[in-house]
Amino acid sequence: MTEFVSFPESTARYSLPFLVAGQAQKEFFVNEALERLDILLHPVVEGEVCDPPSSPQKGQAYLVATPATGAWIGQEDRIAGWDGNQWTFIDPTAQMNVFDKNLGRRRCFREGWNLPPEPVLPTGGSTIDSEAREAIETIVELLQQAGLISS
Structure with a gap:
């Protein structure tokens, strides 16, 4: 399990x-950043669960x-991403x-x-416009199909 690593120089969010000048083990920092980005870009989760699969x-x-x-004790509300070897946790x-x-x-x-x-x-x-209602229902249905609003 990857515990959250606090880097001396890192992005705010x-x-x-x-990377800093003269830094040793640059690959660790780059790989950690890439792993976090892989979870964060267009994030998709399998679901919300208490137990690690x-x-x-x-x-x-x-x-x-x-x-x-x-392995997830103390990680509530975070996003847990599996990289093939360990869990990486992201604070939303x-x-x-x-x-x-x-x-x-x-x-x-x-x-x-x-x-x-x-x-x-x-x-x-008191006044029912069936055409307007049908149009609204169609718009809502299309927005739901596109995943823009809940269904």
Whole structure:
């Protein structure tokens, strides 16, 4: 399990390590940065689970649920990515989005991982415009199919 490594010089949001002049073991810093970027770019998670999978596939990532167990103890709400040898944990930032393959929906981080609310289609009212309602339903359906809003 990779414990979070704090680098002396790193980016503010995701702690990606900077290289500095005269630095030894540059490959460690570059490889760590690339591993974190691989998890962060267009993030997709398999789902939200408490227990680390027994045989994860290289490149898979998960949201660590509460209460975390095993190698994930103390990593709640973080993204756990498997690189083939060890887990790398990423701290989410406010408004970060991931796609949850298990749910087929996006999740957003706001003081925890949340699902966006589903749109409410119009019903009732004193004047009913059936063409407008049909158009709204079609628009909502297309946005859901594109993954832009929850279904």
